[in-house]
Amino acid sequence: MSPALPSYDEAARMVAACAARILPPAAPDGIARVPLSAAAGRVLAAPLRADFDQPAFARSTRDGYACRAAEAAAHAWLRVAGSTRAGQAPAGPLASGAAWEIMTGAPVPEGADAVVMLEHVENNGERIRLHSARTLAAGENIVAQGAQARAGDELLPSGTLIGAAQIALAATCGAASLQVYAKPRVAILSTGDEIVPVEAEPAPGQIRNSNAPMLAALVSAAGGEPWVLPPAADSSDALDAALETALAQDAGAGLLLITGGVSAGKFDLVEPALLKRGAHFHFTGARIQPGRPVVFGEIPRPATELVQDQGRAQHQDQDGAQRCFGLPGNPVSSAVTFLLFAAPILAALAGRREHGPRFALARLKESVNSKSGLTRFFPAACTFGAGGLLAAANELPEVNRVSWQGSGDIAAMARANCFLVVPEACDSLAAGALVRILPL
Amino acid sequence: MSPALPSYDEAARMVAACAARILPPAAPDGIARVPLSAAAGRVLAAPLRADFDQPAFARSTRDGYACRAAEAAAHAWLRVAGSTRAGQAPAGPLASGAAWEIMTGAPVPEGADAVVMLEHVENNGERIRLHSARTLAAGENIVAQGAQARAGDELLPSGTLIGAAQIALAATCGAASLQVYAKPRVAILSTGDEIVPVEAEPAPGQIRNSNAPMLAALVSAAGGEPWVLPPAADSSDALDAALETALAQDAGAGLLLITGGVSAGKFDLVEPALLKRGAHFHFTGARIQPGRPVVFGEIPRPATELVQDQGRAQHQDQDGAQRCFGLPGNPVSSAVTFLLFAAPILAALAGRREHGPRFALARLKESVNSKSGLTRFFPAACTFGAGGLLAAANELPEVNRVSWQGSGDIAAMARANCFLVVPEACDSLAAGALVRILPL
Numbered sequence: 001m002s003p004a005l006p007s008y009d010e011a012a013r014m015v016a017a018c019a020a021r022i023l024p025p026a027a028p029d030g031i032a033r034v035p036l037s038a039a040a041g042r043v044l045a046a047p048l049r050a051d052f053d054q055p056a057f058a059r060s061t062r063d064g065y066a067c068r069a070a071e072a073a074a075h076a077w078l079r080v081a082g083s084t085r086a087g088q089a090p091a092g093p094l095a096s097g098a099a100w101e102i103m104t105g106a107p108v109p110e111g112a113d114a115v116v117m118l119e120h121v122e123n124n125g126e127r128i129r130l131h132s133a134r135t136l137a138a139g140e141n142i143v144a145q146g147a148q149a150r151a152g153d154e155l156l157p158s159g160t161l162i163g164a165a166q167i168a169l170a171a172t173c174g175a176a177s178l179q180v181y182a183k184p185r186v187a188i189l190s191t192g193d194e195i196v197p198v199e200a201e202p203a204p205g206q207i208r209n210s211n212a213p214m215l216a217a218l219v220s221a222a223g224g225e226p227w228v229l230p231p232a233a234d235s236s237d238a239l240d241a242a243l244e245t246a247l248a249q250d251a252g253a254g255l256l257l258i259t260g261g262v263s264a265g266k267f268d269l270v271e272p273a274l275l276k277r278g279a280h281f282h283f284t285g286a287r288i289q290p291g292r293p294v295v296f297g298e299i300p301r302p303a304t305e306l307v308q309d310q311g312r313a314q315h316q317d318q319d320g321a322q323r324c325f326g327l328p329g330n331p332v333s334s335a336v337t338f339l340l341f342a343a344p345i346l347a348a349l350a351g352r353r354e355h356g357p358r359f360a361l362a363r364l365k366e367s368v369n370s371k372s373g374l375t376r377f378f379p380a381a382c383t384f385g386a387g388g389l390l391a392a393a394n395e396l397p398e399v400n401r402v403s404w405q406g407s408g409d410i411a412a413m414a415r416a417n418c419f420l421v422v423p424e425a426c427d428s429l430a431a432g433a434l435v436r437i438l439p440l
Numbered sequence: 441m442s443p444a445l446p447s448y449d450e451a452a453r454m455v456a457a458c459a460a461r462i463l464p465p466a467a468p469d470g471i472a473r474v475p476l477s478a479a480a481g482r483v484l485a486a487p488l489r490a491d492f493d494q495p496a497f498a499r500s501t502r503d504g505y506a507c508r509a510a511e512a513a514a515h516a517w518l519r520v521a522g523s524t525r526a527g528q529a530p531a532g533p534l535a536s537g538a539a540w541e542i543m544t545g546a547p548v549p550e551g552a553d554a555v556v557m558l559e560h561v562e563n564n565g566e567r568i569r570l571h572s573a574r575t576l577a578a579g580e581n582i583v584a585q586g587a588q589a590r591a592g593d594e595l596l597p598s599g600t601l602i603g604a605a606q607i608a609l610a611a612t613c614g615a616a617s618l619q620v621y622a623k624p625r626v627a628i629l630s631t632g633d634e635i636v637p638v639e640a641e642p643a644p645g646q647i648r649n650s651n652a653p654m655l656a657a658l659v660s661a662a663g664g665e666p667w668v669l670p671p672a673a674d675s676s677d678a679l680d681a682a683l684e685t686a687l688a689q690d691a692g693a694g695l696l697l698i699t700g701g702v703s704a705g706k707f708d709l710v711e712p713a714l715l716k717r718g719a720h721f722h723f724t725g726a727r728i729q730p731g732r733p734v735v736f737g738e739i740p741r742p743a744t745e746l747v748q749d750q751g752r753a754q755h756q757d758q759d760g761a762q763r764c765f766g767l768p769g770n771p772v773s774s775a776v777t778f779l780l781f782a783a784p785i786l787a788a789l790a791g792r793r794e795h796g797p798r799f800a801l802a803r804l805k806e807s808v809n810s811k812s813g814l815t816r817f818f819p820a821a822c823t824f825g826a827g828g829l830l831a832a833a834n835e836l837p838e839v840n841r842v843s844w845q846g847s848g849d850i851a852a853m854a855r856a857n858c859f860l861v862v863p864e865a866c867d868s869l870a871a872g873a874l875v876r877i878l879p880l
Contacts, residue, residue, distance in 0.1 A: 061847075207612070
């Protein structure tokens with residue numbers, strides 16, 4: 001193993017530094033407005049602000065009786081003076097010695113400072129009294145007006161990935177649509193004379209193109225817009241022509257993924273072809289397996305384009321480049337290196353504040369032998385705790401390698417639901433060890 | 441707390457048992473064919489089989505020289521008799537005393553039983569010799585024909601969730617399109633007099649409907665087809681009419697989610713309305729917080745419908761019902777109970793073999809106080825290890841509660857990326873403890 005190659009951590013740090021320098025997409029082309037029902041998976045392009053206090057009124061969290069805590073806690077009988085259900089305007093003021101029937105979600109009448117739960121009172125039809133064994137403090141079972149947010153507060157910053165919770169919050173704020181960043185276009189170029197289309201019957205020595213549809217799915221899942229180019233043959237001319245298309249200004253691809261052609265053989269032409277385009281490489285290889293030959297670089301954009309873009313002129317160093325990955329041709333290597341390195345760059349191009357990847361922990365079921373000097377990523381199956389939770393609440397998510405025949409074994413990866421990470425310093429991991437996984 | 445309520449584990453077990461009895465969607469309406477580019481997130485409705493051996497030929501995993509391992513390991517000079525690059529037909533047979541230049545992915549010539557890496561040989565232009573410090577064993581750097589799969593092997597069973605890896609595998613098998621299960625239709629009914637549409641300006645005491653768009657997003661993410669009904673007011677008549685629509689045979693909703701109206705107050709009408717439709721309840725409440733009032737039931741379908749469906753007559757007990765959840769009206773409660781209980785039922789209705797939920801582990805940053813007797817789910821933020829990995833390879837994903845004001849606090853949930861699980865038996869969790877999380 002070449003000592004010049006960066007470790008996984010070093011390579012990840014280079015990627016993170018590059019991602020941190022990427023500016024979010026800019027108006028007008030880089031910003032769109034989508035209805036709330038189409039916002040999941042998109043990225044907020046403007047902060048979400050509260051249009052009212054949240055809650056907009058002091059709100060009961062229980063079915064019961066609004067009252068003055070001091071009176072109720074003295075176990076006095078309190079006259080039920082009225083009733084408010086959810087959706088009704090706040091009543092009040094509440095007379096001294098009185099209680100007010102109230103439903104969950106309803107506004108608490110003026111003058112009341114607590115809600116006693118239905119289940120905690122005696123009720124003689126017209127009056128209620130706190131059970132002798134119960135106490136009640138001011139504020140109990142009430143969310144005060146504005147306790148969650150004040151009108152005008154920034155609730156979510158731009159760059160937030162929108163999921164169900166963010167959609168709920170936007171709805172609360174009256175946002176029937178949201179400003180989101182445009183999805184970054186990602187060019188996907190497979191290389192190799194052995195590649196035939198999915199529909200074709202491969203001749204001896206040929207294989208079908210599985211990397212392009214796989215990467216298209218990975219790009220979509222990571223919030224990008226895949227643009228699958230025709231595969232390029234293993235020749236300089238073919239690669240040059242394909243790069244000309246992929247890197248064309250009007251194509252608008254902020255990220256280029258090339259698979260195959262990055263190892264040491266004499267037909268591995270990707271690095272030379274990129275160098276001809278002025279590429280600068282952050283790394284050409286990393287101490288990982290699978291995925292060791294991965295290449296990460298930037299290709300400067302022609303100066304004319306930058307001059308046109310007056311508004312962002314001060315960021316020429318940041319935006320004057322297209323990012324480019326050379327991913328190994330083996331499908332498992334290609335998937336691993338995408339998830340580890342390309343996905344964070346794509347997240348940054350999509351305007352996200354957090355760039356990933358998202359590791360998790362699990363307990364190792366059976367011991368694993370590895371070799372030190374490389375961070376390894378084995379296709380593995382994790383229970384994710386569902387079975388464990390049912391069996392006993394203190395059992396933990398458990399992970400185990402799936403059998404595989406190396407980085408060309410797509411079938412093994414397709415039976416896995418995560419990668420098991422074996423750190424560079426480890427020769428082996430013992431059964432029962434707490435290990436890191438990268439969920440698929 | 442009522443001792444009659446099931447614990448989280450007990451409730452989850454009831455849901456899992458119910459999910460296990462659900463049959464996958466049946467042809468013709470329950471099965472569709474989609475192109476590979478639209479298959480992500482869908483569920484395989486037929487097993488995926490290998491159309492050829494995988495690999496279809498003995499394949500080199502390195503750039504180097506195919507040879508006889510016994511000859512190379514003796515450090516003899518071997519004549520380079522030819523060259524095969526990826527995409528070319530297999531050459532051979534390899535003469536005795538000869539080696540054959542070969543590229544990664546290329547077919548190994550007949551007669552060769554190993555590939556020696558380019559970097560591990562001396563090369564005098566016409567001949568190569570293994571470095572004196574190196575050894576080579578038969579089989580090295582070759583994946584034998586059929587090592588990953590034999591033609592006709594089942595590679596993925598029906599019921600597999602399709603992601604990038606499964607798309608890659610399907611492409612390898614020449615499947616340009618896949619048979620998938622139809623997405624189950626999920627009726628979403630919000631209840632409550634206080635609910636106004638997202639576009640409306642709420643009057644005092646009113647709130648905007650955040651649960652319906654939130655649940656629609658959760659249903660979509662879990663592979664269902666959301667069908668948002670107009671909200672129902674807090675009256676028996678309004679609920680009856682809404683249920684009539686939601687449960688209509690021709691509406692085809694296999695799952696009904698109702699939010700609000702399930703706690704103990706006098707306007708909580710959902711359970712009685714469901715009982716009128718013949719509902720049988722698996723549980724009405726569970727020892728969890730938030731989400732304690734959650735209701736899970738089944739509503740029998742009218743007999744006429746079953747008689748028409750001759751082919752599945754023996755499964756009347758399994759399919760003669762619509763599943764129904766009453767979710768608490770508070771948005772955080774609604775999200776938690778959906779993820780814990782409704783998502784597994786939806787996964788089963790979608791034809792998936794695995795029903796979730798997917799828990800993970802993380803290390804707790806700051807101690808948490810809880811109360812025993814309830815399994816608690818706190819909105820929390822997890823680093824997912826990205827930061828930790830960069831700082832030091834042995835740091836772990838770390839989770840911390842986000843501040844929140846109870847189960848109505850959507851803003852807190854929107855700032856979280858997971859729920860922190862505190863088991864029922866715990867009064868508190870210490871900083872540094874290994875804890876379970878439910879990623880959002």
